[in-house]
Amino acid sequence: MIQANDKMSGDARRRAYLNALGIDVWVPRGGDAAADTDEAEEASLAQPVAADWDGLRSQVAKCTLCSLHKSRTQTVFGVGSQSADWMIVGEAPGAEEDRRGEPFVGRAGKLLDEMLRAVGLQRNAVFIANILKCRPPNNRDPLVEEASSCRAYLERQIELAAPKLILAVGRVAAQHLLGSDAPVGRLRGQKHYLNAGQLPVVVTYHPAYLLRSPTQKRKVWQDLCVARQIMQRSDQ
Numbered sequence: 001m002i003q004a005n006d007k008m009s010g011d012a013r014r015r016a017y018l019n020a021l022g023i024d025v026w027v028p029r030g031g032d033a034a035a036d037t038d039e040a041e042e043a044s045l046a047q048p049v050a051a052d053w054d055g056l057r058s059q060v061a062k063c064t065l066c067s068l069h070k071s072r073t074q075t076v077f078g079v080g081s082q083s084a085d086w087m088i089v090g091e092a093p094g095a096e097e098d099r100r101g102e103p104f105v106g107r108a109g110k111l112l113d114e115m116l117r118a119v120g121l122q123r124n125a126v127f128i129a130n131i132l133k134c135r136p137p138n139n140r141d142p143l144v145e146e147a148s149s150c151r152a153y154l155e156r157q158i159e160l161a162a163p164k165l166i167l168a169v170g171r172v173a174a175q176h177l178l179g180s181d182a183p184v185g186r187l188r189g190q191k192h193y194l195n196a197g198q199l200p201v202v203v204t205y206h207p208a209y210l211l212r213s214p215t216q217k218r219k220v221w222q223d224l225c226v227a228r229q230i231m232q233r234s235d236q
């Protein structure tokens with residue numbers, strides 16, 4: 001296990017730590033963004049990430065790695081099956097999620113439930129998490145350093161759940177997961193993988209966006225069909 005007082009550089013330590021977890025290092029967004037994350041990465045690795053679900057939940061609940069801990073009502077860890085084949089990854093808690101401690105509630109959450117039911121899945125059969133576990137003020141986009149600080153928690157959730165597929169909903173989730181600046185419209189419909197090609201990632205629109213742009217539902221249905229096909233092939 002990598003300890004905080006190791007003499008390795010922040011980047012080398014992070015890579016060694018993630019390699020020890022068997023998790024590929026996500027591609028940094030490059031240039032200034034990469035430089036901005038150094039400090040956050042140092043902070044995020046100052047303590048090892050808990051090895052099991054209970055420990056991880058407890059660690060997240062007490063986390064003060066980024067400034068969002070000051071404004072949150074509570075952390076939003078994630079919900080669902082801890083051995084789910086499908087993992088849904090969104091952006092960050094909104095006001096309602098911050099109040100209730102659960103991701104994807106309210107109208108967007110109901111629409112996500114409908115999306116899942118359309119491919120034969122109940123909400124409790126998948127695991128739902130976010131890039132950030134704490135609500136950014138005024139629902140602004142996560143900052144690079146916040147996402148970097150929080151990343152090890154999501155990586156551990158992915159490792160513990162060991163899903164067969166990740167459905168990245170919305171621009172922020174897709175860009176952070178894939179280390180891309182491309183819009184969802186370009187990322188969806190392409191093949192993406194994490195963990196050295198072992199874990200497929202399907203990108204689609206966020207249900208909150210669909211509430212504003214219902215004509216895009218047809219595209220989401222296409223994305224869900226792609227995800228279902230991937231899962232069906234993995235079961236053969």
Ligand code: SF4
Nearest residue numbers: 063066133134149150
């Ligand atoms: S957003 Fe993540 S890193 Fe920041 S305080 Fe919350 S749990 Fe910690």
